[in-house]
Amino acid sequence: MYIKRQRGWEISEREATPESVFLNRRVLLGSAAGLVAASAFEGRAVYAAGDLYPATRNGAYTLDRAVTPEKYSANYNNFYEFSLSKTVLPEANALKTKPWTIKVDGLVEKPFEIDVEELVRKVGLEERLYRHRCVEAWSMSVPWTGFPLAKLVALAKPLSGAKYLQMQTFMDKAVAPVQRQFIYPWPYTEGLTMAEAGNDLAFLATGIYGKPLPNQFGAPIRLAVPWKYGFKSIKSINKISFVEARPKTFWEGLQAAEYGFWANVNPAVSHPRWSQASERVLGTDQRVPTLIYNGYGDQVADLYKGLEKERLFV
Numbered sequence: 001m002y003i004k005r006q007r008g009w010e011i012s013e014r015e016a017t018p019e020s021v022f023l024n025r026r027v028l029l030g031s032a033a034g035l036v037a038a039s040a041f042e043g044r045a046v047y048a049a050g051d052l053y054p055a056t057r058n059g060a061y062t063l064d065r066a067v068t069p070e071k072y073s074a075n076y077n078n079f080y081e082f083s084l085s086k087t088v089l090p091e092a093n094a095l096k097t098k099p100w101t102i103k104v105d106g107l108v109e110k111p112f113e114i115d116v117e118e119l120v121r122k123v124g125l126e127e128r129l130y131r132h133r134c135v136e137a138w139s140m141s142v143p144w145t146g147f148p149l150a151k152l153v154a155l156a157k158p159l160s161g162a163k164y165l166q167m168q169t170f171m172d173k174a175v176a177p178v179q180r181q182f183i184y185p186w187p188y189t190e191g192l193t194m195a196e197a198g199n200d201l202a203f204l205a206t207g208i209y210g211k212p213l214p215n216q217f218g219a220p221i222r223l224a225v226p227w228k229y230g231f232k233s234i235k236s237i238n239k240i241s242f243v244e245a246r247p248k249t250f251w252e253g254l255q256a257a258e259y260g261f262w263a264n265v266n267p268a269v270s271h272p273r274w275s276q277a278s279e280r281v282l283g284t285d286q287r288v289p290t291l292i293y294n295g296y297g298d299q300v301a302d303l304y305k306g307l308e309k310e311r312l313f314v
């Protein structure tokens with residue numbers, strides 16, 4: 001069950017799945033019975049606000065490399081709720097993504113719930129080309145459709161005591177087989193500081209390749225914070241809480257020494273088990289040097305002034 005079948009384009013990658021190797025070890029140490037095979041699931045082509053796609057591209061966000069063809073990015077996904085391998089279909093298609101509401105609560109003027117469809121009609125959509133760098137040392141470049149996280153923060157009207165955003169993925173053991181594994185700190189959660197959330201690069205994506213997100217990319221709404229390792233870009237968000245204390249993330253809960261809160265990309269700071277100096281470009285046989293803040297330092301480096309004592313890069 002845990003033996004990964006290599007596809008042609010994966011063969012060059014020896015350490016293909018450090019995160020899932022770790023997860024697999026936990027499964028073996030814990031209950032091996034829990035990974036129930038997914039039974040016949042039906043894919044669903046029901047999308048929120050499908051008429052808004054494709055959205056106009058915001059030309060301010062450019063790439064230094066080719067867009068990753070969808071046939072690669074759509075078949076090589078980290079979505080551990082559904083599978084510990086990179087093949088998360090058909091399991092991920094069992095998630096019903098419409099209707100879908102996001103709860104906004106915590107230190108805000110007035111907590112509320114909003115349907116994703118209503119949210120995108122209210123704030124509008126744009127397309128941006130972003131790089132994505134996984135902590136496992138592979139990368140892709142994709143056109144996301146969505147809106148700046150700052151627009152949601154503005155709707156939420158946070159109180160002055162709010163210092164962080166905590167974001168949470170849905171929890172449904174009936175559709176997500178790996179959520180039946182109690183040894184993981186489900187639901188998947190992530191966090192940003194208010195300053196990070198207000199940075200223009202922090203983006204909530206509802207689409208990719210000019211159409212609503214296919215389920216494996218984190219439908220119907222996921223984060224894209226391209227200067228941080230990919231695990232910060234939480235998928236299928238159903239709650240955003242404004243909080244005073246730094247939230248503990250899913251990966252900190254599993255292995256704090258290897259996956260910290262900040263997780264900014266830095267080629268000079270190795271993961272304890274592998275180098276971050278270069279990355280395999282998904283869909284090619286190329287390895288390219290990794291850039292500090294994944295190449296977005298001009299936009300984000302100022303966020304970390306005065307925080308040099310923090311573990312900013314792991």
Ligand SMILES: Nc1nc2c(c(=O)[nH]1)N[C@H]1C(S)=C(S)[C@@H](COP(=O)(O)O)O[C@H]1N2
Binds near residue numbers: 077078081218234
């Ligand atoms: N809820 C949830 N969000 C998640 C993950 C996950 O397992 N569950 N994996 C993360 C990791 S490690 C990466 S690299 C990206 C992968 O996004 P992609 O499949 O769209 O490439 O999603 C991130 N968001």
Ligand SMILES: [Mo]
Binds near residue numbers: 078229230
């Ligand atoms: Mo990742």
